[in-house]
Amino acid sequence: MRFITAAAMVLFVAPLAACGGNGDDKLAERVEDQAENRADALEERADQVRDTGEQRADAIDAADLNAEAMSAEQKNAIVANEAAAVR
Numbered sequence: 491m492r493f494i495t496a497a498a499m500v501l502f503v504a505p506l507a508a509c510g511g512n513g514d515d516k517l518a519e520r521v522e523d524q525a526e527n528r529a530d531a532l533e534e535r536a537d538q539v540r541d542t543g544e545q546r547a548d549a550i551d552a553a554d555l556n557a558e559a560m561s562a563e564q565k566n567a568i569v570a571n572e573a574a575a576v577r
């Protein structure tokens with residue numbers, strides 16, 4: 491008997507839950523889509539930053555810089571991308 495009552499409740503409540511009205515479902519979907527687009531753009535930018543860092547690191551290794559002769563400020567400027575890694 492409980493199963494029949496529970497099944498009947500689902501049949502009556504499900505259609506009401508599906509129709510939120512006022513177009514909020516479309517608005518919510520647009521918000522979610524926009525957030526997904528922003529996240530995709532951020533991921534693309536992060537990939538570019540990683541690639542640039544890898545290229546700079548490769549250039550430093552290839553140039554065989556004497557990092558011991560550099561000041562801490564010079565090293566920090568290179569790490570912060572405020573100075574050329576290799577000239």
